[in-house]
Amino acid sequence: LTSCLSHSSLENSFLYSYQNALHGFSAVLSQQELQTVQNHPGFLSSYKDKLVTMDTTYTSQFMSLNPSTGLWPASNFGEDVIIGVIDTGIWPESPSFSDHGMTYPSKLPSKWKGICQEGQDFNSSLCNSKLIGVRYFNKGNSARDTIGHGTHTSSTAAGNYVEGASYFGYADGVARGMAPRARVAMYKVIWDEGRCASDVLAGMDQAVADGVDIISISMGFDGVPLYEDPVAIASFGAMEKEILVSSSAGNNGPRGIPLHNGIAWVMTVAAGNFDRTYVASLTVGNDKEKEQHIIVGRSIFPLNAWVKNETLIYNKTLSKCDSLELLSQAPRAIIVCEDTGFLNDQMRAISGVTNLAGAIFVSKDPSRVDLESMSCPGVLISTMELATVIDYIKSSDNPIGAIKFRQTVTRKDIAPSVAGYTSRGPSPNCPAILKPDVMAPGSLVLASWIPNGSTALVGKNMLLTSEGFNLISGTSMACPHASGVAAMLRGVHPEWSHAAIRSAMMTTAAQLDSSMMPIKDFGLNYTAASPLAMGAGHMMPNKAMDPGLVYDATPQEYVSLLCSMNFTRNQIMTITRSNEYDCANSSSLDLNYPSFVAFYDKNVTTGAMLTHKFRRVVTNVGAATASYEVKVAPPVGVKVAVWPQRLVFGKKNEQRDYFVEITYGSDGEGMVSYGSIVWVEESGKHTVRSPIVVAPTSSAGSVWMHV
DSSP states (O other), X not given: OTTTSOHHHHHHHEXXXXXXXXXXXXXXXXXXXXXXXXXXXXXXXXXXXXXXXXXXOOHHHHTTOOSSSSHHHHTGGGTTOEEXXXXXXXXXXXXXXXXXXXXXXXXXXXXXXXXXXXXXXXXXXXXXXXXXXXXXXXXXXXXXXXSXXXXXXXXXXXXXXXXXXXXXXXXXXXXXXXXXXXXXXXXXXXXXXXXXXXXXXXXXXXXXXXXXXXXXXXXXXXXXXXXXXXXXXXXXXXXXXXXXXXXXXXXXXXXXXXXXOXXXXXXXXXXXXXXXXXXXXXXXXXXXXXXXXXXXXXXXXXXXXXXXXXXXXXXXXXXXXXXXHHHTTSOSSEEEOOOOSOHHHHHHHHHTOSSOOEEEEEESOGGGSOOOOOSSSEEEEEHHHHHHHHHXXXXXSSOEEEEEEEEEEEOGGGOSEEOTTSOOOXXXXXXXXXXXXXXXXXXXXXXXXXXXXXXXXXXXXXXXXXXXXXXXXXXXXXXXXXXXXXXXXXXXXXTOOHHHHHHHHHHTOXXXXXXXXXXXXXXXXXXXXXXXXXXXXXXXXXXXXXXXXEOOOOHXXXXXXXXXXXXXXXXXXXXXXXXXXXXXXXXXXXXXXXXXXXXXXXXXXXXXXXXXXXXXXXXXXXXXXXXXXXXXXXXXXXXXXXXXXXXEESSTXXXXXXXXXEEEEOOSSOOOEEEEEEEXXXXXXOEEEEEEEEEEGGGTHHHHHHX
């Protein structure tokens, strides 16, 4: 750089030098200085800094993790595996980062090269056998978390056991991360003042150099091509060192911006709902009356309150619950609010007055409402339950009601389901690869939080803190679940590649909910969920430990994919950082991936048929000798042929290839259809499932049309 810029310019403008996950630097340059750099013989590419988007106890039990059998004991709960978290920093004093029960620092893996970087209110003694390293970027002053997001995600992935954890009494119990004995290294790249690509690159670059096993990144960049996506660029370098990168899909579902982090060499995680619900008991009538009804509705009102023996009112003038002027004139009572479709506005209005004792809110289906908090003493019930309340009010001379809060229940009939907010595929920058990959719990996840940050609002201006834990939702919360599971799989199978770990998690995922019905999509009227929403399905950690077969992939195979996407040589080298990879005889969209996707043009005459051919290679990681037969569930209106129909393995790690031919056409309506290919071991021990999706090109966006 000294040959391009003056020494004074370098001192004032230079930010980072990247040497591991990518080769390059970031700096503040004038247009003239940039042109000078671009004329240098070693120049490949440049792009402006970008803003990154963050995607924001019981979940381990929900995923059948058991301290006696399965992945937890087999991996020793993730012991000695290092998860590098790229986020907002960490609150080291949280009990989730205590090293109680951990081995001593002298027994840390020899490959660990990281440090505990000191800073403001953060000295090196705050690191321990659990939190083994921290670094911060953006020339900041400390790795301490001032937002909460990083503390939450890192404790979800690998938090230690904490008894008595709860969110104001909700979800109380023992909190722990997915891999409670794994090590945590935090790389703070998000700040109150901003969130920039250059910092994210620096954090991932350093994590690779430090020797982490897994990178967990709950953030992403929307609307950028692969060669300008910091996550794509840095994760390629991580992949070359067999570091699995687990990333969040984004929170713009169900019909918003397509998912981000749809990168072939990372694991992209969608968010699901699980079976824990937070409720309040609404009692209409009292024990002195002949008629008394108890209705269990949804609520997360944070105070330990009991609205008892208050008058119930249902008044058409007031029941929209959207006018502060009208509500302030109501008598002290529990008011019934009609379903207007604007629940948040109603809650704000009720919170803005002091004369009401509580409120009853209504929805056609309360289970489909994304309810994260409640700032007033209220309860959400269904329209059917509302009829019971109104009938009682009309029949009673003195209608009385009560609401009791802080109750946590489980509902096995609706879980898991796809969260409405989770962003959907296909990947706009690489649609030939089906994304997301898997789904993990993401809604109302309890995990550690910064103690000096508010976690609830009561009334108009009463901010509360929940003693170190918070319930929040997002694919940011789903991602660290997958990161923790991947860490434990790395512990059990250190010989597995990043692709093998991802494959094991995908091919063993569940497509049925607890009622043995297809998983439903919360955001699309509870219709059956598509792989474009949930990937291969809901993670099943114990099954992933022994998948039978895996789909592996090498760096050159990813390069072959890039070579088929009409990128320039410089654009490809921006990602790969090397000219060792060759495009001359290697260009294919058909990556060895455990899923299949084919697109059609819905504007083509209905009935016109297309054929898409695939080749896949599977590796036997099960018993030394094994035989598998294929079972095909084709998408509606699609023909799927697979040959051979039987795979025979004579030893462990032996590979076999097979071919798939999908014949399909336009239905004229642009419908997405899906099915599966399942290899079933003759002994019945293993089933290895891959989803198939056939979708219109409009689902893939302009990038697919380009390639």
